[in-house]
Amino acid sequence: MISTSRLSDLFVEVADTLVDDFDLIDFLHHVATSAAEITSSTAVGLMLDDQEGNLRFMAASSEDARLLELFQLQNAEGPCLDAHRTGEEVADIVIEESVERWPVFAPRAAELGLHSAHCFPLRLRDQVIGAMNTFRADARAMSQEERRVARALADLATIGLMQERALRRAEELTEQLQFALNSRIVIEQAKGVVARTLDVGVDQAFGMLRAYARQHRLRLTDVARDVVEDRGALQALVDSAT
Amino acid sequence: MDRHDDQTPAGDGREHTSWRLARAAMAQTHADPSLSGLAAGLQRVCRAATSSLGLLGAVVHLITGEREALVASSDEASRRLGELPFEVGEGPCLEAFALARPILVPDLMLMGPPRWPGYLSAVDGHGLRASYSFPLLVGAVRLGVLDLYGASPRSLTPTEVSLALVFARVAIETLLDGSDGSSVALLDDPQVGVMHGRLEIYQAQGMVKVDLGVDLAEALALMRAHAFGRDVTLLDVARLILDGERLLGPEGG
Numbered sequence: 001m002i003s004t005s006r007l008s009d010l011f012v013e014v015a016d017t018l019v020d021d022f023d024l025i026d027f028l029h030h031v032a033t034s035a036a037e038i039t040s041s042t043a044v045g046l047m048l049d050d051q052e053g054n055l056r057f058m059a060a061s062s063e064d065a066r067l068l069e070l071f072q073l074q075n076a077e078g079p080c081l082d083a084h085r086t087g088e089e090v091a092d093i094v095i096e097e098s099v100e101r102w103p104v105f106a107p108r109a110a111e112l113g114l115h116s117a118h119c120f121p122l123r124l125r126d127q128v129i130g131a132m133n134t135f136r137a138d139a140r141a142m143s144q145e146e147r148r149v150a151r152a153l154a155d156l157a158t159i160g161l162m163q164e165r166a167l168r169r170a171e172e173l174t175e176q177l178q179f180a181l182n183s184r185i186v187i188e189q190a191k192g193v194v195a196r197t198l199d200v201g202v203d204q205a206f207g208m209l210r211a212y213a214r215q216h217r218l219r220l221t222d223v224a225r226d227v228v229e230d231r232g233a234l235q236a237l238v239d240s241a242t
Numbered sequence: 243m244d245r246h247d248d249q250t251p252a253g254d255g256r257e258h259t260s261w262r263l264a265r266a267a268m269a270q271t272h273a274d275p276s277l278s279g280l281a282a283g284l285q286r287v288c289r290a291a292t293s294s295l296g297l298l299g300a301v302v303h304l305i306t307g308e309r310e311a312l313v314a315s316s317d318e319a320s321r322r323l324g325e326l327p328f329e330v331g332e333g334p335c336l337e338a339f340a341l342a343r344p345i346l347v348p349d350l351m352l353m354g355p356p357r358w359p360g361y362l363s364a365v366d367g368h369g370l371r372a373s374y375s376f377p378l379l380v381g382a383v384r385l386g387v388l389d390l391y392g393a394s395p396r397s398l399t400p401t402e403v404s405l406a407l408v409f410a411r412v413a414i415e416t417l418l419d420g421s422d423g424s425s426v427a428l429l430d431d432p433q434v435g436v437m438h439g440r441l442e443i444y445q446a447q448g449m450v451k452v453d454l455g456v457d458l459a460e461a462l463a464l465m466r467a468h469a470f471g472r473d474v475t476l477l478d479v480a481r482l483i484l485d486g487e488r489l490l491g492p493e494g495g
Contacts (some may be wrong), residue, residue, distance in 0.1 A: 051400070052407050053258045056439040068441060075439065121311075174403050179343035185381030188441045189458060192448020202445050202484070224376035228382045228448060228458055 002145055007115055010034045012194065014153070018160055023219035024180055025187055026159045026210065028059035035153045038063035039146045041134040042114060045071040046157055047080055048124070048130035050181055051174060055084055055130070058184055061153075063203040070108055070132060078105035083119035085132040089151075092141045108173065115139040117227040118147075120154040132157060183221045190224035197234060198241060212237045249487045260343055260404035264412065267294035283416040284314030291390060291409040295402055298393040302378075302385040302413055305339055313386075319368070320358065323391055326364040326478055333361035335387040338375035342384065351468035353474040371395045376410040378417065383459045385417050398444060418463050446480035451479065453483075454491045464489055 014030055028046050036044040045060040045067070055075045057068060072078040078092040079102075095115050098106040109117065114135045124132040132154045134142075140151070162176055187209070194205035209227070213220040226233030267290035274280035288300040299320025304313045310328055315321035327333025336346040337357075347353065350371055356362055372392030376387040388410045398406060437443070443465070450461035468489055469479045483489065 034271055050407075050439060052260060052411070053404065054439050056486050057441060072440060169348070170397055171344075171348065174346060175343045178407070181339075182342060182379050182381060184441075185379075185444045188444035189381045189448040189451075192445035192450075194448075195445070196449040196452035210450075225382050228451070 002149060002196065003151070007038065009075055009148065010038060011152075012064070018156075022158045023159075023213070023221050024163075025059060025183055026213065026220040028157055029061075029210070031153050031157045031160065032059050032061040035134060035150055038149050038153070038169060039134055039142060040136065041117075042137045042235060043067050043078075043135045045133045046130065047071060047074065047084070047133065048122075048161075048177060048181060049084065049128070051177060052185055055081055057185070058180065063206040065201070065203060066112055067135075070112060070114075070135075071156065073108065074133070076104065077102045078120040078133075079117045080131045080133040082224060083121045083133075084128055087121045087123065087128040089121065089147075090117075091121040091147075093119075094139050096139075109135065113137055116141075118142050118150070120151055124160075124173065126175070129161070129173070130159065186221060186228065187224045188225055190227040193227055193234065194237065198238060208237060208241055212240060213238070259401065260408045263294055263405055264408040265291065267291075268412070270368050277317045277435065280416065280420050281314055283315070283354060284413060287313050287388075287409055287413045287416065288316035288320070291388070291406065292320075294405060295390065295398070300391065301389045302386060302417075303339075303389065304334060304417065318386045320391060321364060323370060324389060325370075327358075327361055330358075330360040330364045332358045335375040335389045339384060339387050341342065342377055342379055343347070344377065345407075346375075346398065347373045348397040370392055374398060374406060376406060378410060378414045379446075380405055380418075381412060381458070383462070385414060385459070388430035401430040418466060418478065437475065440477050440480070442480040442484055443476055449483050450489055453488045456492065460492065464492065 012108045015033055032044040032046055035041065043060060043062050043167060046058045047055045050056045057071045059070060060067060071080070073173045093116060095106050095109045095117060113135060116136045116139045118227050119132045120132045121128045122132060132150070134150065161180060162172070187206070190209055191202045191205040192202070194208055195202045196206070198205070200208070209223055210220055213223040223233060227237060268286060271286045271293065272291040273285040273289070277285055284302045288302060291297065291300045299316040301320050301324035302313050303317040303324065304311045312321060312324045315324055327335055334345040334347055350362060350365070350373060370391050370393070372395050374390040374392070376388045377432070378388060390406060446465060447458060447461045450456070450465060451458050454461070454464070456464065465476060465479050465483070469476045
């Protein structure tokens with residue numbers, strides 16, 4: 001049973017990041033983290049359609065490299081891809097029983113100690129723009145309540161992606177999706193710069209970028225851009241980390 | 243169409259339709275004989291986009307710092323159209339570059355309060371009715387803009403958007419390699435389309451920047467050269483770098 005007070009706290013937290021000057025990647029990270037907590041999932045990831053025929057990783061509750069790999073390989077197969085293609089929830093997948101269906105995905109997920117998966121499409125009116133993927137370490141089915149909350153968080157992710165755009169024009173979806181996908185690449189470039197400069201892992205580098213942005217009330221994507229463009233932000237981040 | 247069609251990634255039932263269409267359009271397109279190298283490669287992209295999307299024309303702007311160069315156009319009339327926003331200092335392509343997002347205007351005459359009054363009066367009489375600007379970006383690396391011009395007011399269909407994005411990607415790869423369009427070979431390998439989404443490549447790009455003290459664009463160019471030289475994929479190279487390997491610098495050391 002999800003506690004009502006925890007649930008309202010989570011939604012207030014997520015909604016709080018959805019203010020004027022919000023950072024999309026940080027917001028989606030927050031949605032994924034909240035979804036993981038509320039559904040007792042080991043990991044939650046958000047994927048977006050790149051409009052070129054691929055499903056691309058956008059945000060996850062954990063930046064662990066092996067989990068990112070698991071999200072990314074679902075560009076080729078997996079429950080996330082199926083949810084995206086069909087626009088329907090792919091419910092209560094037991095990983096061990098899915099090897100025939102997904103010969104690459106299922107063994108890889110099992111190696112990470114994951115036993116079940118549940119995927120929600122990200123819907124925008126009649127279009128499916130991506131999917132939210134939840135993984136659990138046990139094979140327990142997701143309760144109706146957990147599913148409802150997870151669906152609401154998936155909708156919140158879509159709202160965040162579209163920001164203030166009412167999508168009066170079909171073009172706005174393309175403009176916004178492409179901007180979001182490129183922002184994620186900027187974050188990865190910055191993770192690489194920080195990881196090599198400080199000799200830390202890329203997941204740790206992400207945490208440092210995020211902490212620095214929070215601490216200085218800056219947008220994560222702006223910090224990442226400053227770090228890769230050598231505007232003194234890297235040195236400042238190094239100083240604050242040591 | 244050819245043997246590559248059945249080489250989509252394992253388990254991927256989706257056909258990369260736009261990659262196939264782009265490949266076919268590129269194969270049927272030639273650059274002016276007077277052009278060579280990068281200019282020829284990019285003109286082929288402009289011409290293939292123009293023919294396959296039913297456009298008036300297309301141009302590629304290269305923008306570095308304060309400098310802007312129109313490096314390719316499908317034809318002379320489009321070259322002229324492409325120069326106008328830089329003469330008046332405004333227009334969709336400048337906005338696409340500045341905001342790092344596509345700016346798609348299905349009908350230039352139907353914008354509420356005109357966003358670019360100077361630009362609109364400059365293009366008046368050139369037969370331009372729709373404008374689709376795609377910034378050429380690799381994360382923080384901003385190379386320029388692919389501008390597509392339409393003679394009639396209309397929205398691009400999802401398939402056309404997809405195709406335009408593939409042409410933008412071919413333009414990016416051509417610019418990174420400074421090639422004459424031979425990198426268009428990337429269209430022959432459906433994996434390349436999948437690969438540009440892989441996060442490891444961009445993480446490694448940041449690492450190479452630090453290792454060698456080069457800029458991000460050069461870091462990616464070095465990784466691509468390394469992959470090409472060893473006949474391995476860019477993702478393979480990225481994984482080696484993530485494991486701690488250092489590439490040789492641009493001078494070979």
